Amino acid sequence: MAKINCIGILTSGGDAPGMNAAIRAVTRAGISNGFSIKGIYRGYEGLIKGEVKAFTTEDVSGIITRGGTILKTARCKEFTTHEGREKAYETCKREGIDALVVIGGNGSLTGARDFGMEFDFPVIGLPGTIDNDLYGTDATIGYDTTMNTIMECVDRIRDTANSHERIFFVEVMGRDAGFLAQNCAIACGAEAAIVPEETTDVDQLAQFMGRGIRKSKKSCIVIVSESPKCGALYYADRVKKEFPGFDVRVSILGHLQRGGSPSAHDRILASCTGAGAIEAIKQGQRNVMVGIRNNEVVYVPFSECIRTDKRFDKRLITVLNELSI
Ligand code: F6P
Numbered sequence: 001m002a003k004i005n006c007i008g009i010l011t012s013g014g015d016a017p018g019m020n021a022a023i024r025a026v027t028r029a030g031i032s033n034g035f036s037i038k039g040i041y042r043g044y045e046g047l048i049k050g051e052v053k054a055f056t057t058e059d060v061s062g063i064i065t066r067g068g069t070i071l072k073t074a075r076c077k078e079f080t081t082h083e084g085r086e087k088a089y090e091t092c093k094r095e096g097i098d099a100l101v102v103i104g105g106n107g108s109l110t111g112a113r114d115f116g117m118e119f120d121f122p123v124i125g126l127p128g129t130i131d132n133d134l135y136g137t138d139a140t141i142g143y144d145t146t147m148n149t150i151m152e153c154v155d156r157i158r159d160t161a162n163s164h165e166r167i168f169f170v171e172v173m174g175r176d177a178g179f180l181a182q183n184c185a186i187a188c189g190a191e192a193a194i195v196p197e198e199t200t201d202v203d204q205l206a207q208f209m210g211r212g213i214r215k216s217k218k219s220c221i222v223i224v225s226e227s228p229k230c231g232a233l234y235y236a237d238r239v240k241k242e243f244p245g246f247d248v249r250v251s252i253l254g255h256l257q258r259g260g261s262p263s264a265h266d267r268i269l270a271s272c273t274g275a276g277a278i279e280a281i282k283q284g285q286r287n288v289m290v291g292i293r294n295n296e297v298v299y300v301p302f303s304e305c306i307r308t309d310k311r312f313d314k315r316l317i318t319v320l321n322e323l324s325i
Contacts, residue, residue, distance in 0.1 A: 004122065004281055006036045008052065008097035011069040012043035012076070012108035015258060016128045016142025018266035019069040019103055024060040025274025026101050026126075031057055033278055038097055042072045043104070044079035044111060047088040052095050064267055067145075067260045073104075079111050082118070089119045098122070099286075101277045105129030105140070106306050109289060113302035116287040124277045125289035125302060126270070130258055133177035135310050136300030137291025141273070144265040146173070146257050147184055153253055154188040154221060161219035164247065167209055167239070171224045171232035171252040176308070180257075181225040182316050190221040191324045194235060197311055205235070206243045208324070272297060 009026050011019050023039070030037045039059065041051040053059075063070055078084035092100070099122040102112040109125045116123035127134045130146040150172055161168045170190075174180040178195025185193035192208045194200045209220045224232040236250045262270070269292060276290040276297040288299040 001284055002098065004035065004098040006038060006096050007099050007101060007278075007281065008038045008040050008047070008092065008095070009055075009071070009101045010040035010043050010047060010103070011071045011073045011128060012102060012104035012111070013073060014105065014129060015067075015069045015073050016130045016140070017067040017145035017258070017260055017262035018141035018270040019128050020063040020066045021262055021267045021270035022103050022126050022128060022141055022274045023069065023071060024063055025271045026277055027055050027060045028057055029275040029278040033282060035278070035281075038095060039071050043074040043108070044076040044084070044088060045074040046072070047091055048076070048078055048084055050091045050094065052091065052097075065261050067258075067262060075107070076111075079115075085115050085118055088115065089121065092121065099124070099281050101126065103128040103141070105131060106133060106308070109134070109302055110306050113287060113306065116302070122281065122286035124280050124285065125305070126273050126277055127289055127291055127305070130173060130180065131175050131177050132179040133175065133310050134289065134291070134305045135307050136289060136293070136298060136305040138293055139265070139269060141266055141270045142258075142262070143179065144269075145260060145263045146180060147187060148263055149257055149260055150180065150184045150253060151187045153256070154184065154190070154223070157251055158188070158219065158221060161221060161249075165218050166247045166249055167220040167222070169222050169224050169232035169236045169248070169250045171226055171250070173253075173257050174225045177310065177312075178225045179312050181223045182312050182320070185223040185320050186316065186323070188221060188223065189323070190223045190320070191217075192222045193317075193320060194222060194224040196225050196227060198317065200235075202235070202238045202242060206239060206246075209239075209246065
């Protein structure tokens, strides 16, 4: 196996709080272990175009507290083609980059796997996404911060919902996964969650809402996972039509969920997995994602972590139902 001297690092896909902490960790752990580090701007797009800069420890100073990513990010169509990946490989050769660390979610790590296999190139992934939809790690970088942001927003919505005795449908991100919606519903004391993993019947939903309202409750919060067809607006419309007795409002939280200073949990996760990426390279690992399971750093083959069927524990549905009476 060729000796690795220089490691390139990039962030790709949707930004997530903690990505900067991960960039810092990879850079500093890399330099501490004798590697040189190059930052690649704008994800795979920058790798294709050659937007590369040599990083020193100063380049990552003071960024552990910041949301977003100092390396910028992009969703790059061209990298899904062989031609695009070939251009990226040319950049690596030209820049003397011997290995890559890719911080991103499902799509980004799929690209990392294809690139690594096609060019027999060492690539290490870090789980950077607010959606928590990657296998092999208990949590992804950004997920905890986003849950806290959602919780803060919903706590505020509860104040106005209570005052007007209204029902709020609050839409949260998550792409095709219900982790954010289900866990935030529990954290916010919501009355119900609508997640892609379960079909939700409107009559049953109305029953849930009415149950609380009729008793001591003065308001009702339903957390809804984003969905092109049946998001918060869809459910709110149906409830308004079919149960005109309810005073219904919708709040779509949108991209504010992705910003903000990372939580302690995300900073630690990013720091430990970032240092773990350098350890993986030292051990000669390739085409693996670094995760944390049961408080231990683990290396998970890309093919395993990008499976699309990671599901939250169904017992969380029972917990929410039992606690929302
Ligand atoms: O994957 C992260 C995520 O925030 C998803 O939850 C959401 O569906 C998507 O990205 C939004 O992407 P964009 O910022 O490109 O609109």
